[in-house]
Amino acid sequence: MPINTTQVPAHAGARGHSASASLQSWLPRLVLAPSVAISLFFVYGFMIWTFVLSLTNSRMLPSYHFVGFGQYARLMANERWWVAASNLAIFGGLFIAICLVIGAGLAILLDQRIRQEGTLRTLYLYPMALSFIVTGVVWKWLLNPGLGIQAMVRSWGFDNFTFDWLVQPEMAVYTLVIAAVWQASGFVMALFLAGLRGIDDEIIKAAQLDGASLPRIYRRVILPCLRPVVFSAVMILSHIAIKSFDLVVALTGGGPGYSSDLPATFMYAHAFTRAQIGLGSASAMLMLGGVLAILVPYLYSELRSKRDV
Amino acid sequence: MSDAMSRGQVIRRQTPAAKALRGLLYAVLIVAAVAYLMPLVVMLLTSIKPLAEITPGNLLALPRSPTVEPWAKAWGEACTGMRCEGVGGYFWNSFAIVIPAVIISTLVGALNGYALTKWRFKGSNLVFAMMLFGCFIPFQVVLLPMAQTLGWLGLASSRSGLVLVHVVFGIAFTTLFFRNFYVGIPDELVNAAKLDGAGFFRIFWRILLPVSAPIIVVSVIWQFTQIWNDFLFGVAFSGHDTQPVTVALNNLVNTSTGAKEYNVDMAAAMIAALPTLVVYVLAGKYFVRGLTAGSVKG
Amino acid sequence: MSALEIHQLHKSFGSTHVLKDVNISIASGEFLILVGPSGCGKSTLMNAIAGLEPITSGEIRIGGEDVTWRTPAERDIAMVFQSYALYPSMTVRGNIAFGLEMRKIPKAEREAAVQRVADLLQISHLLDRKPSQLSGGQRQRVAMGRALAREPQIYLFDEPLSNLDAKLRVEMRTEIKKLHQRLGTTIVYVTHDQIEAMTLADRIAVMRDGQVQQLGTPDEIYNNPVNVFVAGFMGSPAMNFVDAVLEGGRGNYALRISTPGQEDLVLPWPAERDTDALASCVGQKMLLGLRPEHFSEAVGHSGAGTAMAAVIGVVEPTGADVLINLPLGEGEVTARVGPDCHARPGERLELQVDMRRAVLFDPQREVRLA
Numbered sequence: 009m010p011i012n013t014t015q016v017p018a019h020a021g022a023r024g025h026s027a028s029a030s031l032q033s034w035l036p037r038l039v040l041a042p043s044v045a046i047s048l049f050f051v052y053g054f055m056i057w058t059f060v061l062s063l064t065n066s067r068m069l070p071s072y073h074f075v076g077f078g079q080y081a082r083l084m085a086n087e088r089w090w091v092a093a094s095n096l097a098i099f100g101g102l103f104i105a106i107c108l109v110i111g112a113g114l115a116i117l118l119d120q121r122i123r124q125e126g127t128l129r130t131l132y133l134y135p136m137a138l139s140f141i142v143t144g145v146v147w148k149w150l151l152n153p154g155l156g157i158q159a160m161v162r163s164w165g166f167d168n169f170t171f172d173w174l175v176q177p178e179m180a181v182y183t184l185v186i187a188a189v190w191q192a193s194g195f196v197m198a199l200f201l202a203g204l205r206g207i208d209d210e211i212i213k214a215a216q217l218d219g220a221s222l223p224r225i226y227r228r229v230i231l232p233c234l235r236p237v238v239f240s241a242v243m244i245l246s247h248i249a250i251k252s253f254d255l256v257v258a259l260t261g262g263g264p265g266y267s268s269d270l271p272a273t274f275m276y277a278h279a280f281t282r283a284q285i286g287l288g289s290a291s292a293m294l295m296l297g298g299v300l301a302i303l304v305p306y307l308y309s310e311l312r313s314k315r316d317v
Numbered sequence: 318m319s320d321a322m323s324r325g326q327v328i329r330r331q332t333p334a335a336k337a338l339r340g341l342l343y344a345v346l347i348v349a350a351v352a353y354l355m356p357l358v359v360m361l362l363t364s365i366k367p368l369a370e371i372t373p374g375n376l377l378a379l380p381r382s383p384t385v386e387p388w389a390k391a392w393g394e395a396c397t398g399m400r401c402e403g404v405g406g407y408f409w410n411s412f413a414i415v416i417p418a419v420i421i422s423t424l425v426g427a428l429n430g431y432a433l434t435k436w437r438f439k440g441s442n443l444v445f446a447m448m449l450f451g452c453f454i455p456f457q458v459v460l461l462p463m464a465q466t467l468g469w470l471g472l473a474s475s476r477s478g479l480v481l482v483h484v485v486f487g488i489a490f491t492t493l494f495f496r497n498f499y500v501g502i503p504d505e506l507v508n509a510a511k512l513d514g515a516g517f518f519r520i521f522w523r524i525l526l527p528v529s530a531p532i533i534v535v536s537v538i539w540q541f542t543q544i545w546n547d548f549l550f551g552v553a554f555s556g557h558d559t560q561p562v563t564v565a566l567n568n569l570v571n572t573s574t575g576a577k578e579y580n581v582d583m584a585a586a587m588i589a590a591l592p593t594l595v596v597y598v599l600a601g602k603y604f605v606r607g608l609t610a611g612s613v614k615g
Numbered sequence: 616m617s618a619l620e621i622h623q624l625h626k627s628f629g630s631t632h633v634l635k636d637v638n639i640s641i642a643s644g645e646f647l648i649l650v651g652p653s654g655c656g657k658s659t660l661m662n663a664i665a666g667l668e669p670i671t672s673g674e675i676r677i678g679g680e681d682v683t684w685r686t687p688a689e690r691d692i693a694m695v696f697q698s699y700a701l702y703p704s705m706t707v708r709g710n711i712a713f714g715l716e717m718r719k720i721p722k723a724e725r726e727a728a729v730q731r732v733a734d735l736l737q738i739s740h741l742l743d744r745k746p747s748q749l750s751g752g753q754r755q756r757v758a759m760g761r762a763l764a765r766e767p768q769i770y771l772f773d774e775p776l777s778n779l780d781a782k783l784r785v786e787m788r789t790e791i792k793k794l795h796q797r798l799g800t801t802i803v804y805v806t807h808d809q810i811e812a813m814t815l816a817d818r819i820a821v822m823r824d825g826q827v828q829q830l831g832t833p834d835e836i837y838n839n840p841v842n843v844f845v846a847g848f849m850g851s852p853a854m855n856f857v858d859a860v861l862e863g864g865r866g867n868y869a870l871r872i873s874t875p876g877q878e879d880l881v882l883p884w885p886a887e888r889d890t891d892a893l894a895s896c897v898g899q900k901m902l903l904g905l906r907p908e909h910f911s912e913a914v915g916h917s918g919a920g921t922a923m924a925a926v927i928g929v930v931e932p933t934g935a936d937v938l939i940n941l942p943l944g945e946g947e948v949t950a951r952v953g954p955d956c957h958a959r960p961g962e963r964l965e966l967q968v969d970m971r972r973a974v975l976f977d978p979q980r981e982v983r984l985a
Contacts, residue, residue, distance in 0.1 A: 035517040036436035057462040137597035139546035254548035292457040505700035513714035514688035527704030
């Protein structure tokens with residue numbers, strides 16, 4: 009049953025492709041074209057656009073009066089920016105470190121043939137399904153000195169117990185850490201657990217036959233295998249940290265004062281409510297720079313290892 | 318994540334010390350579970366307490382006279398900024414934004430992943446890398462141009478505008494999911510269909526799509542939670558009538574007219590959290606798979 | 616008219632040439648096997664025939680028509696894949712009928728075709744199952760059924776038996792041979808298994824590094840290999856290659872083999888197998904190719920072969936015969952002797968070498984001399 013429906017002359021077209029052969033080779037590109045265009049315009053175009061705005065004196069509305077790197081100079085001289093930046097360092101560093109420790113710890117404990125493992129896993133992970141706004145609202149309530157945990161512990165008779173970080177300018181940023189760790193550490197646990205389950209069982213059997221104790225097997229054999237997991241967990245967590253906006257808005261509102269601002273809230277406040285579009289754009293570009301500094305080495309190694317496969 | 322395998326499957330004497338250690342292990346795990354659960358429990362308890370029980374009472378105290386009053390108020394009467402209509406309307410707003418955005422971005426991602434893996438062409442890897450980058454940018458960098466573009470398109474402060482934004486920035490993720498899934502489907506299957514005479518769309522529709530159920534679920538759940546939980550785009554690009562529920566919740570909590578009604582705040586938070594929690598409970602396996610397989614959190 | 620003609624086909628990825636000047640022509644009803652080690656280009660060649668991979672230059676004609684730039688669908692070929700590539704979401708019936716459906720064959724005809732191949736392959740009882748409910752052998756049959764239903768001009772088989780266990784593989788091999796004899800189909804079949812190649816093929820193309828080394832009948836390939844590669848690739852256990860010095864002159868050449876610690880062995884070359892190429896090689900080192908079955912146990916009588924003796928290294932009984940390793944020249948050779956040989960390691964064994972079937976190669980260029 010031959011189907012030669014398209015009896016094209018043997019050498020039609022540039023290289024003699026049959027009509028349907030040419031169409032077939034162009035269809036995939038045609039299908040991808042809208043997405044590529046979207047990506048070019050909305051991602052790359054907008055990045056350039058924001059960069060251009062950061063070189064102007066735009067305030068309430070975008071203007072295209074260029075002032076060079078003046079906005080960046082203003083940013084560097086802005087005390088509130090430095091508070092936001094150093095808050096990000098504190099918040100990001102603690103958030104990542106604590107999430108890794110708790111996540112890895114829970115994963116290892118869960119990996120000991122635990123009954124009801126599925127239930128426990130579900131409980132550790134559910135905060136990840138919530139919006140940071142919900143997380144912020146809940147923890148704002150829990151950390152409220154008059155009504156939350158402090159009040160509860162005091163009502164148990166510990167009259168001098170104090171836990172009022174939310175209203176202490178120098179401590180407010182740590183409340184962000186608490187809430188963010190609660191939300192994301194279960195996810196890190198899931199990453200580690202998946203990594204642990206992915207390790208070749210025979211390696212562990214071999215170590216057991218070599219007479220290694222369980223803690224030693226974890227330290228010497230298993231954890232070194234989990235380096236890629238640590239790597240991608242750090243990637244994802246630092247990404248969450250840099251972009252953290254909703255949590256700050258809902259939990260501390262950047263306050264007291266602007267003591268718990270992060271770059272993301274700084275950017276939003278200046279670009280949208282304080283009519284400082286130029287300055288806001290400059291801060292957005294610095295955030296992008298921060299992400300790129302982490303991302304480029306990661307993507308490079310990812311793509312290279314994919315090519316090896 | 319399979320439950321099939323565990324470590325430590327060696328013969329071990331059940332000494333008293335080993336038993337004690339095992340008890341300790343369970344104790345630690347249970348304490349941790351309680352700690353994770355506590356905020357949700359407090360949120361739920363507070364949301365069904367009358368205001369009178371809250372101020373003097375204890376966070377974890379059970380309500381003496383439980384009431385659904387705060388939920389009703391949060392849904393229909395509470396003030397979110399200037400208006401006092403509760404979060405109910407905004408809850409449906411969120412659905413009106415989420416549903417089209419999830420469907421469109423998943424469909425586009427599926428086609429992209431298919432074209433990128435089964436019809437490779439010169440530069441297709443570059444195209445993928447270029448699109449992948451969209452998963453990683455901090456969205457602050459697109460906020461201002463997006464606001465202006467939406468204005469030009471006549472979509473400022475509209476639900477359609479938010480759908481567009483979520484589709485545009487969701488495609489990178491859905492493409493990643495489908496690409497990684499389709500890479501694992503043998504090329505021979507597509508080659509067989511080509512020889513059988515099927516073309517680009519026919520192969521997608523008849524061969525690939527019927528086996529894509531797992532990744533469609535992952536993509537839908539991921540997009541659903543991402544868009545439902547979004548706040549940044551919502552607060553930047555929505556109008557009074559078109560706010561998603563996260564924005565309304567934040568407004569409700571920060572509205573300072575009259576006495577602070579913490580029970581209503583918590584009820585509103587529960588309302589905003591419920592859809593994603595339900596999805597998580599029903600399809601947690603796929604939720605985890607999306608988080609770990611995509612391995613990126615936007 | 617040839618069923619398939621491949622003319623000066625080249626394919627390269629950047630600067631790597633995966634196919635170099637391939638010329639093959641097969642007649643209608645012929646069974647051609649492409650064989651070679653992995654990476655030799657045999658699968659690429661098959662994909663080029665199918666239209667699944669574009670070629671760099673050359674021409675492919677099917678049934679006399681130039682199909683070089685046509686899509687796979689327009690070439691009227693069917694393929695059986697190594698992984699079977701059954702559509703997982705369709706039943707067996709759906710799998711077999713899919714190609715016909717795509718070609719807009721009416722439903723009744725499709726049904727008839729499905730029934731025909733199902734009877735032929737004895738899979739009628741499986742028609743409503745999904746591929747995941749089938750065993751490996753059953754999947755293999757369905758994959759063949761899918762190809763047969765289409766009745767294309769050419770069938771392509773890409774290592775179709777390599778995912779089956781050993782016993783099933785032999786059964787299916789016989790079945791494929793029977794089908795071919797019964798239906799007279801034109802088949803191009805890729806394998807790396809030289810036994811499959813020998814048993815199934817009308818002709819074999821041995822490939823290496825993107826080039827066809829030799830194209831010929833199984834008998835030609837086995838008994839008259841053109842070079843060391845073909846000689847060494849076909850046959851199991853492989854042909855023994857022994858360094859030997861050519862002595863004498865036309866009509867009475869002989870090969871001298873020096874084994875350390877032993878007397879030199881001189882094997883006279885049969886005069887009727889002299890070639891002109893040998894004349895210029897006297898006194899030079901040659902590569903003598905002896906298949907294991909060219910050795911035989913010397914049991915009293917003096918047969919056609921030349922006598923030799925050596926101390927046995929390893930004895931490997933296979934049931935049907937016995938493989939014996941012995942030192943010869945710089946290395947060891949394997950001899951295949953009858954199953955009633957009870958020689959033990961360390962013993963001295965008398966053997967005969969059948970020089971009428973031995974082959975001689977140039978050790979540098981690795982090409983056949985005689």
